[in-house]
Amino acid sequence: MRSERVNVWTLVTVLGYLIVGFFLVYPLFNIFKFAFIDKETGILSLSNFAEFFGSPYYTVSFLNTLVVSIGGTLGALVLGVPLAFFTTRYRIFGKSFLSTMAVLALLSPPFIGAYSWIMLLGRSGFLRTALVGIGITLPPIYGPAGIILVYSLHYYPYVFLLASGALTTVDRSLEEAAENLGATGLRKFFKVTLPLVFPSVTAGALISFMMCLSNFDTPMLIGGNYRVLPTLAYNLFTSEVGERPGLASVVSIFLIVFASLVIFLQRYAAGRRKYSSSLINRPLVKRLKGWKSIGAHLVSWLIVALSTVPLAIVVLFSFRKTSGPVFKPGFGLESYMKVFYEVPKTITNSLAFSASSVLLIVIVGTLLGFVLARRRSVPARILDPLLMIPYIIPGTVLGIGFIVAFNQKPLYLLGTGLIIVLAYFIRRLPYSVRSAASILKQIDPALEEAGINLGAAPGRTFRTVTLPLMLPGILSGAIMSWVTAINEVSSSILLYVGKTMTMPIRIYLSVMDGYFGPASAMATILLAVTGLALFVLNRFFGLKKENLVG
């Protein structure tokens, strides 16, 4: 008698389990199978793990990953916290512009930043050449320093967004009380303000850490011979001289374990007491005077400029004259011509794949979000953590899993656009489910009960009451999903074939081949659509950090 009635939501729950089963458990099971089965004998063994730990070639990448992830996270903190503090507490000219630019930088693929820094500071980068001319020699950009630079400048918006969210919701009276008791200035900041926002800053740092951990394209491009776990997995899996799927799976497992640990820490940090209050007693935004104001502006604008300059460089270079792979003096549209004449298919692919995945994400994510937020049944509660799995699976690992899972009948999907759409869909699903659930938490369940009480069946109530109320949240979530899908690299780089190539992959390959012109042109197109989407989002819905940090 205690179980809930069977209705449309029961079916949705079953659908959730099917998705988890087919597109997560099954591929991951295959990865585990490869990792724990000896290649020669075909029996269960730890030989792959033994081989991994037996060779410094592999183990060093373990340490390398930690080095760049910690470095990138520290960098993100150093940039994100001051920016958050200055823009929330002081009157900074162009504040909303700064935060939009920071988000734009965050949403563009990190490798665009990497590639731009190579153009600036690479072996023949023009900034390096210019500096050498006046006697300054910079350390090489390739390797850990370059990776950390790119990570810091790419992921600091996570820290910035979470910290500024917390800073604006700290109850003003607490800081006033501190002042009243004699703590001012830095003492007040370190004794009261910072401890109050610490949980949010920690959460931002952990998200950055996880992103650094699983990022693949940056070290691939700017890492030189510096191997990290995601690039190692990729190379082991795709290497033309002797693929080693077993070892690649071992690396994948490490990545998953790592990410799970981080998630665990993040949940712990988020679960600790939150101090933000919903009272309207918001902190005052102070107007600074004189050199203090100049200083705060300088710091804020410099941070955002450093992270957006790479994007500007790319745009600039896309309009330069080229001859084959070489840039020539003057400006022209050759790069764009090349893109439109030679690879128009990548643009239509990108649009088609991202649009189809968004359709899937919106429908499935909203329905599952409803189940998680409104159903109290045991199956629904178990589904909740299962749907978070994609969050801890690096794109590279998901790509490997998909390849090994869907390379045989009955589900032979290799080389299809569908497999890429599915990869986008699965990677974004946790975000959209969470965001739908959090929108629902702000909708009073009594409204749905009123609908049902007035004679509308649960499905009809959802359509006529719940859905219209969720719509703005769903639309803004959809735009975010689209932006992340169209910029996705790390799983699609494993899953694409010639006819299913997408824009980010084309950019990546052009950069690898040294064709910077067309790469810049295509990156500019990608940036333009991303920026347009963000503009629409900001204009009509307001940027919400839930969509970015899940």
Added chain:
Amino acid sequence: MTSIRLENISKKFPGVKALADVNLTVEPGEFFTLLGPSGCGKTTLLRTIAGFYQQDTGHVHLGDQCIDAVPPHKRDTGMVFQNYAVFPHMTVFQNVAFGLANRGIRGEEARERVARALAMARLSGYEKRTPDQLSGGQQQRVGLARAMVIEPRVLLMDEPLSNLDAKLRIEMRAEIRDIQRELGTTTVYVTHDQEEALVISDRIAVMKDGVVHQVGKPWEIYKNPLNTFVAAFVGNTNFIDGKFLGRPGVRLAVRPEQLALALHGEATAGEPSTAVLPGTVQKSTFTGSLVTYTVSCSDGVTIAVERHKPAPSDILPAGARVDVLIPREAILSFDPKSGERV
């Protein structure tokens, strides 16, 4: 007009027994109130009738029909919610027409019925407004109109007035009562406000810890509480250990308005119908229509005494020596262990 019969209803939530074997019958057309402190199970019981909770044991009958297996959207009940639950994305008209559309009633008939319901709820002219343009009281009127327009078999009201301010609450409870009388719809009303329950109800069920302690007409509940919980929860009551009035072994209760004060020594002692307890005034609280005295008698017994229509001289200073006069026929006695009437 439909009766409601609740038969052996029990409901457990993890760790809590929300309803313990509840048996109640609500007569056709009756205004029936579930009264009790928060967590007593009154809302759980109401939601069980609506179908939002499924009871663990027992049966719910509407009229002759057992509705245990009927899903909530087919139960044909009209619910009014504590926090209004007015659809924020619809106009007042659309809100009220919502339930009609679900019953296939559209067009002219729907417009007429909505207009009639809005007129009853005194909301004519507000059809095109959206809920964010309405005050809390107006939103609840929409909730009321929306529930009654479908002419449900029963109306269910879950603390509909508790989010409104005191004055509006008093005004609207009279309106709700008038509308219910006019429609004659069987109504179950949930509240924790005993005064509201006394004013509005035909009958009241007083609940605590998932158990119905007493069912009766308002004056029965007030005048003749069956146990100390009901006596304490409905109205104000002085509890006095029986030994102070010559009846050891029982717990006595008497309402403050039954008592009178006399300056010490002025009372005619020895009258058999009146007991006298000497004491000292701690404070006199003046609330306009009456003065409430807090009198401390011997052995730590504190008694509240009310005097209506007070004169200026009735506001006694703290420390005044008085006698509390207790008419014996107003005293109720309870078993000190079980709390039941003896």
